[in-house]
Amino acid sequence: MPALESFVPLAELTYLDAPADAAATSLEVVPLPVVPATMLSAGWKRETLNGMRQVAEAGTLLRLLRTPARFKRGAEQLQLLRDAYYGKWVPRKLARVDGRYYREFMTPGRPSRAYDAYVASTVNRLVPFRADKNTLNMVFLAITKKCPLACAHCFEWDALNQKEKLTLDDLKTMVAKFQARHVSQIFFSGGEPMLRVHDLLEILQTAQPTTDFWVITSGFNFTLENALKLKQAGLTGVSISLDHHEPRQHNAFRGFDKAYENALQAAVYAREVGLVVNLGLCATREFTTKENLLAYAELAKRLGVTFVQILEPRAIGHYAAQDVALSESQLQLLDSFYEQVNYMPAYQDFPIVHYYGYHQRRIGCHGAADRFLYVDTDGDLHACPFCQKKQGSALGSSLDAVLDKGLVGSCQQFKQSTW
Numbered sequence: 001m002p003a004l005e006s007f008v009p010l011a012e013l014t015y016l017d018a019p020a021d022a023a024a025t026s027l028e029v030v031p032l033p034v035v036p037a038t039m040l041s042a043g044w045k046r047e048t049l050n051g052m053r054q055v056a057e058a059g060t061l062l063r064l065l066r067t068p069a070r071f072k073r074g075a076e077q078l079q080l081l082r083d084a085y086y087g088k089w090v091p092r093k094l095a096r097v098d099g100r101y102y103r104e105f106m107t108p109g110r111p112s113r114a115y116d117a118y119v120a121s122t123v124n125r126l127v128p129f130r131a132d133k134n135t136l137n138m139v140f141l142a143i144t145k146k147c148p149l150a151c152a153h154c155f156e157w158d159a160l161n162q163k164e165k166l167t168l169d170d171l172k173t174m175v176a177k178f179q180a181r182h183v184s185q186i187f188f189s190g191g192e193p194m195l196r197v198h199d200l201l202e203i204l205q206t207a208q209p210t211t212d213f214w215v216i217t218s219g220f221n222f223t224l225e226n227a228l229k230l231k232q233a234g235l236t237g238v239s240i241s242l243d244h245h246e247p248r249q250h251n252a253f254r255g256f257d258k259a260y261e262n263a264l265q266a267a268v269y270a271r272e273v274g275l276v277v278n279l280g281l282c283a284t285r286e287f288t289t290k291e292n293l294l295a296y297a298e299l300a301k302r303l304g305v306t307f308v309q310i311l312e313p314r315a316i317g318h319y320a321a322q323d324v325a326l327s328e329s330q331l332q333l334l335d336s337f338y339e340q341v342n343y344m345p346a347y348q349d350f351p352i353v354h355y356y357g358y359h360q361r362r363i364g365c366h367g368a369a370d371r372f373l374y375v376d377t378d379g380d381l382h383a384c385p386f387c388q389k390k391q392g393s394a395l396g397s398s399l400d401a402v403l404d405k406g407l408v409g410s411c412q413q414f415k416q417s418t419w
């Protein structure tokens with residue numbers, strides 16, 4: 001087994017630049033440069049691009065399904081899927097980052113090979129056209145147990161800062177296996193994945209360019225230099241954990257007094273090098289008010305990020321055995337916020353909100369290797385980061401067999417989606 005010397009020891013990490021006014025570092029003063037927004041707000045341009053996407057999709061459908069009858073069935077099924085997902089709403093927002101267009105956080109940008117792979121797998125599950133039964137689109141791959149933070153909600157809490165298990169070769173093997181199954185998005189998580197930035201670079205440099213790769217980070221060690229290297233190696237985007245618009249609240253939640261500063265700085269650096277940026281928000285009971293959600297959205301807009309992802313707290317990991325579930329009225333508030341920011345004209349220039357819980361309650365869950373799964377820091381498979389129950393290894397020879405039958409005991413909270 002190769003040595004793990006490529007891990008970056010915590011003590012040797014290059015830390016983020018100190019703010020210019022370091023002597024008077026006030027938690028309330030985090031300077032934000034003016035960052036141009038990525039959202040396409042000009043209606044005619046957005047509509048033209050949406051029209052072009054529809055034409056391109058029709059061409060792809062015809063190429064994959066070949067006959068007029070199968071094309072018609074594919075187009076009908078895709079429309080039904082959209083209707084089930086969006087309900088009465090028509091998605092209008094579009095973001096442009098580094099020459100690609102993004103509409104959903106969990107969908108690759110287009111044009112790209114990752115987007116083509118995503119469309120092909122989606123069509124294949126509606127109107128099968130190829131021999132394999134691949135439906136897996138996304139993998140969350142935890143690449144390290146190490147982390148300097150101590151977040152209130154950490155779902156990897158029990159494994160945190162234990163002896164590392166996965167070697168660089170293990171990680172490259174898993175990425176290759178998932179790429180062979182046409183996975184179109186891989187999200188590297190942890191622990192703090194930026195502690196293995198050297199390994200991340202090598203994984204990206206040796207992977208096939210058929211997948212969108214993301215890093216899910218607290219912002220720790222996300223220097224401008226590292227951001228640039230990752231972008232040049234092929235990284236698509238970065239999901240930055242930011243759980244409050246107020247510095248003190250975020251730092252307390254993350255158990256780290258520079259968490260807020262790191263997160264905002266990471267967002268600025270990521271934008272600067274042309275990465276897509278998502279802000280990941282754990283909407284706790286304490287946070288989930290109308291005022292906080294709107295203040296958070298304003299901050300996200302000022303940062304010029306493309307997406308905001310809302311996650312609901314779950315009683316696992318550091319939250320185990322605690323009553324952290326949101327109230328019914330808070331869930332309704334999140335639903336309204338999601339609809340308001342995504343579909344109301346007044347919020348056209350705000351980032352696109354991704355709230356998976358909204359869709360899970362309406363059409364069910366797509367985890368458990370149906371469309372996505374989670375690989376933990378031992379390389380073991382789980383339905384998702386929040387429904388943890390080890391079910392085989394992503395390193396073992398049985399991976400294909402495990403994936404082909406789907407993971408059992410899938411979502412603890414939602415029914416399995418029939419879509």
Ligand code: SF4
Binds near residue numbers: 154
């Ligand atoms: S949630 Fe992420 S950043 Fe926070 S302690 Fe856990 S691994 Fe570290």
